[in-house]
Amino acid sequence: MTTLTFKDIWKMQMHGIELFEKKESLTKAELLDIQDTIYRLQKKGLPSTKIIEALQKQNKKIAQRWKAERAFWTESKKFDTQKVGEAGEELEIVKYKVILSPHACEKCRGKSENGRKIFKNSDIAKAEYGHVPPFHPNCYCILIPVV
Ligand SMILES: [Zn+2]
Numbered sequence: 415m416t417t418l419t420f421k422d423i424w425k426m427q428m429h430g431i432e433l434f435e436k437k438e439s440l441t442k443a444e445l446l447d448i449q450d451t452i453y454r455l456q457k458k459g460l461p462s463t464k465i466i467e468a469l470q471k472q473n474k475k476i477a478q479r480w481k482a483e484r485a486f487w488t489e490s491k492k493f494d495t496q497k498v499g500e501a502g503e504e505l506e507i508v509k510y511k512v513i514l515s516p517h518a519c520e521k522c523r524g525k526s527e528n529g530r531k532i533f534k535n536s537d538i539a540k541a542e543y544g545h546v547p548p549f550h551p552n553c554y555c556i557l558i559p560v561v
Pocket of ligand 1 (some may be wrong): 518522547553555
């Protein structure tokens with residue numbers, strides 16, 4: 415399996431459209447800031463629409479609403495997957511699988527072996543993107559424990 419860095423995933427091509435042009439791709443520091451904002455505002459209980467507005471103002475690269483939305487949903491998915499992993503470790507769960515979204519793309523189908531692949535805690539713990547959902551920006555696939 416190829417290892418994707420945060421840069422790769424943000425520059426990834428999907429449906430033939432380059433999602434983040436080079437001059438607009440986020441730096442690691444910017445991405446960390448975005449993750450921090452999402453985490454902070456979610457903790458405060460703000461709805462997604464408000465968090466997306468805050469992201470639009472925070473970084474001009476994602477000032478357009480669809481870009482801020484994509485950043486929000488992609489990073490939220492990363493948090494969700496991490497939470498599943500943390501809960502799983504506490505419950506001593508060692509296997510996970512992916513529920514594909516109804517319109518899952520080739521990438522997600524491939525990486526999850528059409529939902530049949532068994533993922534481990536070590537897959538979730540990997541720092542880079544692309545080992546577990548989100549497999550790409552705007553990925554709606556869900557990681558669940560296998561009990
Ligand atoms: Zn997906």
